[in-house]
Amino acid sequence: MNQIALVVGSSGIVGSNLAQELLSQGWTTFGLARNPKTDVPGLQPVAADLQSPESLQAALADIAPTHVFFTSWMRQETEAENIRVNSAMVRNLLDVLSPKKSVQHVALVTGLKHYLGPFEAYAKDGFLPETPLREEHPRLDMENFYYAQEDEVYAAAERDSFTWSIHRPHTIIGKAVGNLMNMGTTLAVYASICKETGRPFRWPGSEAQWNGLSDVTDARVLAKHLVWAATTEAARNEAFNVVNGEYFRWNKLWKQLAQYFGVEAIGYEGSIQPLEVELANDGPLWQQIAEKYNLAEPNLERLASAWHTDLDLGRPIEVMTDMSKSRQLGFHVYQRTDESFFDLFEQLRKDRLIP
Numbered sequence: 001m002n003q004i005a006l007v008v009g010s011s012g013i014v015g016s017n018l019a020q021e022l023l024s025q026g027w028t029t030f031g032l033a034r035n036p037k038t039d040v041p042g043l044q045p046v047a048a049d050l051q052s053p054e055s056l057q058a059a060l061a062d063i064a065p066t067h068v069f070f071t072s073w074m075r076q077e078t079e080a081e082n083i084r085v086n087s088a089m090v091r092n093l094l095d096v097l098s099p100k101k102s103v104q105h106v107a108l109v110t111g112l113k114h115y116l117g118p119f120e121a122y123a124k125d126g127f128l129p130e131t132p133l134r135e136e137h138p139r140l141d142m143e144n145f146y147y148a149q150e151d152e153v154y155a156a157a158e159r160d161s162f163t164w165s166i167h168r169p170h171t172i173i174g175k176a177v178g179n180l181m182n183m184g185t186t187l188a189v190y191a192s193i194c195k196e197t198g199r200p201f202r203w204p205g206s207e208a209q210w211n212g213l214s215d216v217t218d219a220r221v222l223a224k225h226l227v228w229a230a231t232t233e234a235a236r237n238e239a240f241n242v243v244n245g246e247y248f249r250w251n252k253l254w255k256q257l258a259q260y261f262g263v264e265a266i267g268y269e270g271s272i273q274p275l276e277v278e279l280a281n282d283g284p285l286w287q288q289i290a291e292k293y294n295l296a297e298p299n300l301e302r303l304a305s306a307w308h309t310d311l312d313l314g315r316p317i318e319v320m321t322d323m324s325k326s327r328q329l330g331f332h333v334y335q336r337t338d339e340s341f342f343d344l345f346e347q348l349r350k351d352r353l354i355p
Contacts, residue, residue, distance in 0.1 A: 003231075004028045004102075006065035008050070008093060009072030011037050013176035013219055014109055014169075018069055019043045021223035030063055033072070050089035056096040064102035067230050068093070070149075071109045079118045079143055087148035094156040105230045107165045108153050109222070110146040112319065114168050118144045132322040135168070135239050150239075157237075165229035166239035167222065170321050171312050173340045174219025175347050178302050183216075183312060184344045185353070186304040190275060191261035192354045193282055196289055201258045202266040203250070204275040205313025210251050210268035212318025215243040218340040224333050225326065234329045243321045245334040250313070256338055260345060272314050276306040293355040303353065 005022045009015040010031025022029045023042045031037055036045035048059035050072060070090060076082045090108070097103050115129045115137055129137055139147055150166055157164045173184040194201045203210055225242045229235040251267060258265035283300045290298035297303055348354045 002028060003067060004030070004063075004065045005067045005069060006030045006032060006046075006060075006063065007043075008032045008068065008070045010040075010043065010045075011035060011176075011178075012071055013172055013174045013179045013182060014071040014222060015069070016040065016176060017174055017219040018071065018223040018226055021220070021227055025227060027067075030065065032059070050092060051085065053092045053096060056092055060096055064100045065097070066102055066104045068097065068103055068106045069109075069226055069230070070106065070153075073145070073149075079120050079145065082118065082145035083143055083148045086145045087152050090149050090152040091156075094152065094160070098156070098160050101160070103160060103162045105163045105165070105236070106153055106157065107167060107226050107230055108149060109167045109169065109226070110149060111168055112170050112321065113144065114139070114146050116315070116319070117142060118146075128317050131318060132320040133241060134322045135241055135325055163236040165226075165235060165237070167226060167229070167242050168240065168321075169217035169222050169242045170214075170319065171216045172219050172222065173216050173337075173344055175344060175351070175353075177297055177353070179305065181308040182303075182305045183309045184341060185348060186275070186306055186309045187257060187341075188261075188345050188348050188354050189286070189300065189304045190279065190306075191257065191263055192289065193279070193285065194263040195261050196355070197285070199263075200266040201254075201261070201263040202273055202278070203254055203268050203313075204273050204278065204310060205250070205268070206272055206316055207268050208316050208318055209313050210254075211249065213247045213249060213320050214318060215245075215247055215321050216337055216340065217243050218335045218337075221245075221333050221335050225331060228331050228333075232330065235326075235331075238325070238329075240326050241321045241323055242326070243323055244337050244340060245323055246337060247320055248337050253338060253341075257341060260342060272310075274306075274310045274314070276310050279304060279306050289355065294352065295355065296352040 011033040032046040049055040286300040287298045
């Protein structure tokens with residue numbers, strides 16, 4: 001039977017990698033976004049606004065997906081607005097697809113804010129969970145747009161009798177331009193600026209993150225996990241953590257990243273040094289670097305999301321994520337984290353996004 005995927009958020013860091021994985025496995029794949037990618041061979045672009053049921057109705061009139069992969073969100077000023085907007089986006093899409101009776105499975109990508117709290121209370125004292133983080137941890141007693149998105153999926157699944165999976169990655173490492181949460185590219189841009197100016201590559205985060213154990217999620221691993229869960233009987237109607245499968249310490253990896261770029265690594269020196277402050281005035285400098293090296297993206301803000309990197313690296317606890325649930329059900333993909341970063345850096349250079 002023909003498997004027809006609708007990747008929602010196909011221009012993002014998760015969606016673009018997922019689309020390529022699905023296409024490589026022979027799926028008919030549609031990529032929905034406000035400005036969908038047209039540079040992925042085989043991906044059929046769908047331009048639509050998730051906040052507009054009318055836009056979705058028109059864009060999806062002739063499309064009846066069997067599998068929906070929801071990888072999109074929009075950042076708002078408050079968590080109340082995050083909840084209102086992001087839950088509506090999920091609801092609007094599933095409501096428009098409901099009459100088609102074609103959907104067999106819906107996968108939703110959220111993240112570790114499920115355990116660590118929303119932006120307004122992220123990893124604050126009083127809300128710190130035990131680590132390693134496990135899927136059975138209860139929801140925090142606070143509003144969170146991830147919970148609201150999940151509840152929309154659960155309600156539609158009950159109404160339309162499809163199965164679902166929830167995917168909770170840690171920091172996602174992979175290529176994307178214009179992405180709101182992109183640590184790998186942010187650090188590559190920061191290191192490139194340090195290389196050009198002779199500034200040290202200074203650790204921006206907390207002592208706990210510098211010395212503690214951590215993990216991340218390669219976007220390619222997440223893509224394989226999404227397809228696995230959508231096609232594996234035992235993985236239906238389950239929530240999963242998704243990480244590379246190894247732990248590391250930033251105090252070693254930071255030096256490896258610095259060595260890759262040929263810059264001086266400076267570790268934790270007693271206080272947090274926010275990257276958002278470090279890069280605040282570097283927009284014009286990046287334009288000069290882009291012109292000098294003929295780079296494809298001269299807008300620093302389209303590449304670097306320092307605010308989110310600061311959130312992750314500034315946490316007051318080490319954060320490790322348990323993957324045993326997926327392993328027990330048969331998902332055994334593993335990825336070395338240093339290679340995740342180095343592969344990304346090579347791709348960014350190939351695509352002329354960093355010097």
